[in-house]
Every structure is written in structure tokens, then in C-alpha cells.
Amino acid sequence: MDLINVLNWRYAVKKFNKEKVSEKNVSQIISAISLSASSTGIQPYRIFVISNKDIRQELAKESFNPQITEASHLLAFAAFDSVTKERIANLIQLMASERGIPEDNLEDYKNTLEFHLLGRTNEENFIWSSKQAYIALGTGLIAAANLKVDATPMEGFNTEKLDDLLNLKEQGLRSVLLMALGYRDAEKDFLANQKKVRLPISDLVVEIG
Numbered sequence: 001m002d003l004i005n006v007l008n009w010r011y012a013v014k015k016f017n018k019e020k021v022s023e024k025n026v027s028q029i030i031s032a033i034s035l036s037a038s039s040t041g042i043q044p045y046r047i048f049v050i051s052n053k054d055i056r057q058e059l060a061k062e063s064f065n066p067q068i069t070e071a072s073h074l075l076a077f078a079a080f081d082s083v084t085k086e087r088i089a090n091l092i093q094l095m096a097s098e099r100g101i102p103e104d105n106l107e108d109y110k111n112t113l114e115f116h117l118l119g120r121t122n123e124e125n126f127i128w129s130s131k132q133a134y135i136a137l138g139t140g141l142i143a144a145a146n147l148k149v150d151a152t153p154m155e156g157f158n159t160e161k162l163d164d165l166l167n168l169k170e171q172g173l174r175s176v177l178l179m180a181l182g183y184r185d186a187e188k189d190f191l192a193n194q195k196k197v198r199l200p201i202s203d204l205v206v207e208i209g
């Protein structure tokens with residue numbers, strides 16, 4: 001299927017059936033997410049694959065999204081609320097070792113990152129980190145659809161509750177997004193056969209000649 005057909009096929013599933021997504025497909029979706037672009041390349045978020053039923057049930061109690069418990073897999077995206085000198089140093093170390101170059105060659109890049117990222121407040125960094133997580137979510141949605149795996153992106157959950165359930169604060173993280181993976185229940189999902197609704201391209205795009 002070409003990409004436009006794949007994107008037309010996908011929709012934010014409301015009702016999943018009981019079929020499980022294979023671990024091979026889940027790990028391919030996660031690999032695609034890990035290949036997402038992120039500002040400076042620092043990937044300032046982490047992904048939690050939540051298979052624990054109790055945690056999913058607790059989270060679903062305060063959400064309008066039954067997909068939290070009904071989907072085959074539940075991924076949570078959590079963004080760092082601070083960017084530390086150590087995290088920048090780790091990125092530089094990784095870049096140097098992956099590319100087989102001395103760390104000293106990356107000194108200018110490291111200084112630029114420290115200048116731009118360390119001067120911000122935690123709130124500013126959290127907002128910036130969250131934006132990177134949203135880009136990752138977008139990649140995940142496309143990757144899932146490409147494998148004919150259904151997915152629902154979700155902001156509709158109690159982020160503070162999930163932070164508590166996963167002890168995210170202690171790790172300097174705050175949850176921002178969920179992605180449910182599974183297979184649509186085409187008979188029970190009211191959205192399954194509805195036309196996709198999008199603005200006309202002419203409204204969305206402004207040509208600047």
C-alpha cells in the first residue's frame with residue numbers, strides 16, 4: 001500500500017478487539033519511534049510499555065478512554081522536565097562512539113547545547129521535551145499503520161496519576177501521551193467505517209509566491 005492509502009486506512013480507534021499485536025510488530029513500531037527526529041538529537045523523553053493490568057486499570061478509572069485497558073499494548077510517552085549537563089555529556093559520548101570520532105571534535109556542539117539548553121527553566125524544558133515526544137508519537141502512528149496495526153493517540157488521561165503509578169517524578173519525567181496498539185473491532189467501533197474528515201488542502205496550505 002502506498003503511504004497515502006496507509007494514512008487513510010488508519011484512524012484513532014475507539015474500540016479494540018481482543019487480538020494481540022505480535023512482539024515483533026511492537027518492537028518494529030518502537031524502532032521506528034526511536035528513529036524519530038528530535039531537536040538537537042537528544043531524545044528528551046522515554047517510552048514505557050505498560051503491560052501491567054493493574055496499572056492500566058487504575059489509569060482507566062479516571063479516563064474516558066477504554067482503550068487504556070482494552071488495547072493489546074499501551075505505550076506511554078514521558079518527557080524530561082530538565083536537561084542536565086550529564087545528559088548532554090551522555091549524548092556527546094554516544095555520538096562520538098557511534099561515529100568513531102574523538103569527543104573533542106564535538107566540543108563546539110557540546111558548548112552550543114549547554115548554552116541553549118541549560119539556561120532554560122524546567123517548565124520551558126518540559127514543554128520543549130514534550131514537543132519532541134509528540135513528534136515521536138506521530139512516527140509511531142505511521143509505523144503502526146504501515147504494519148496494519150491500529151493505534152490510538154491519547155491525551156485524555158490523568159497525567160499526574162500515571163506519574164505516580166510509574167514513579168516518573170523520581171526519574172525527572174512527566175507523562176504526556178499514550179498510544180494504544182491493537183486491532184479495531186470493526187463491528188463495535190462507531191468510527192470504523194466513517195469517512196476521514198480533513199480540511200481541504202487549499203485551507204491547510206498557504207502558498208507564498
Ligand SMILES: Cc1cc2nc3c(=O)[nH]c(=O)nc-3n(C[C@H](O)[C@H](O)[C@H](O)COP(=O)(O)O)c2cc1C
Pocket residue numbers: 010011012013014065152153154155156157196197
Ligand atoms: C495528541 C492527540 C491526542 C488525542 N487524544 C485522544 C484521546 O484521548 N482519545 C481518543 O479517542 N482520541 C484522541 N485523539 C485522536 C483524535 O481525536 C484524532 O486523531 C482526530 O480526530 C483525527 O482523526 P483520525 O486520527 O481518526 O484520522 C488524539 C489525537 C492526538 C494527535
